[in-house]
Amino acid sequence: MSFELLKKDSESRARLGRLTTTRGVIDTPVFMSVGTQGSVKALDPRELTEMGTQIILGNTYHLYIRPGLDIIDQAGGLHRFINWPLPILTDSGGFQVWSLSGADGKARQISEEGVRFASPVNGDKLFLTPEVSMQIQTVLNSDIVMQFDECTPYQTAGRLTTEAEARRSMELSLRWAKRSKDEFARLDNPNALFGIVQGGMFEPLREESAAALADLDLPGYAIGGV
Numbered sequence: 001m002s003f004e005l006l007k008k009d010s011e012s013r014a015r016l017g018r019l020t021t022t023r024g025v026i027d028t029p030v031f032m033s034v035g036t037q038g039s040v041k042a043l044d045p046r047e048l049t050e051m052g053t054q055i056i057l058g059n060t061y062h063l064y065i066r067p068g069l070d071i072i073d074q075a076g077g078l079h080r081f082i083n084w085p086l087p088i089l090t091d092s093g094g095f096q097v098w099s100l101s102g103a104d105g106k107a108r109q110i111s112e113e114g115v116r117f118a119s120p121v122n123g124d125k126l127f128l129t130p131e132v133s134m135q136i137q138t139v140l141n142s143d144i145v146m147q148f149d150e151c152t153p154y155q156t157a158g159r160l161t162t163e164a165e166a167r168r169s170m171e172l173s174l175r176w177a178k179r180s181k182d183e184f185a186r187l188d189n190p191n192a193l194f195g196i197v198q199g200g201m202f203e204p205l206r207e208e209s210a211a212a213l214a215d216l217d218l219p220g221y222a223i224g225g226v
Helices: 045-050 060-065 069-075 078-082 094-099 130-140 163-186 203-215
Strands: 002-008 015-021 024-028 033-035 056-059 088-091 108-110 115-118 125-128 144-146 192-197 220-223
Touching: 056 060, 060 069, 060 088, 060 094, 060 125, 060 130, 069 078, 069 130, 078 088, 088 094, 088 130, 094 115, 125 130, 130 144, 130 163, 163 192, 163 203, 192 203, 203 220
Parallel strands: 033 056, 056 088, 088 144, 144 192, 192 220
Antiparallel strands: 002 015, 015 024, 108 115, 115 125
16 A cells, blocks of 8 residues: 655645555545445445445444344455455444443453453353454555554543643553554455554543554554544
8 A cells, every 4th residue: 555645735734645555545534335234224335436435434343243243254354244345444442442442431341452341242251362454454445554552541420631641641552553563464464454543532642642643654654543
């Protein structure tokens, strides 16, 4: 994957760019049509193409739970499963582990190794780690793969997240970024792995996270938790 900066606005930070992937070109800024379980609701691939859709956003967490990796793998990956020839970006599952765990966060257990949680479909106990997330996204064969991270909450059960808590979360995500990169390389995934900047509402933490991720020399970076 490559990125070309085409134009900058002299009076703001607005800019135009172009991402080139093996499955197509993406002009930025771009709106990614959301296909939580692969397909975009109420629209078929032909309609998406006619609308000028350049990339679809898939959801690793939901695809892992339903329809499951075996079915997608048998189809030959997510592109063939949904009959979509252009680029796909898949998130890592970290946000859903946070957002679907209840307001108090008690439906999940976060450790250095990963996150234990219950499937919202049938209650099965699941364990998601940076390595498992990379393995899932390799089966999906998405063009842009997101690192596994912890989405730092703004508040939990009405209590604002402190800077110390945001730092612990950010540092955990950085360690998970390194593990994601190592597993991505071990799997010999030919696609692009992006890092995710965390740090909550604290600007110094955001800057520290961005600098540490840049040291990993990844093809791209996302701003998480906004």
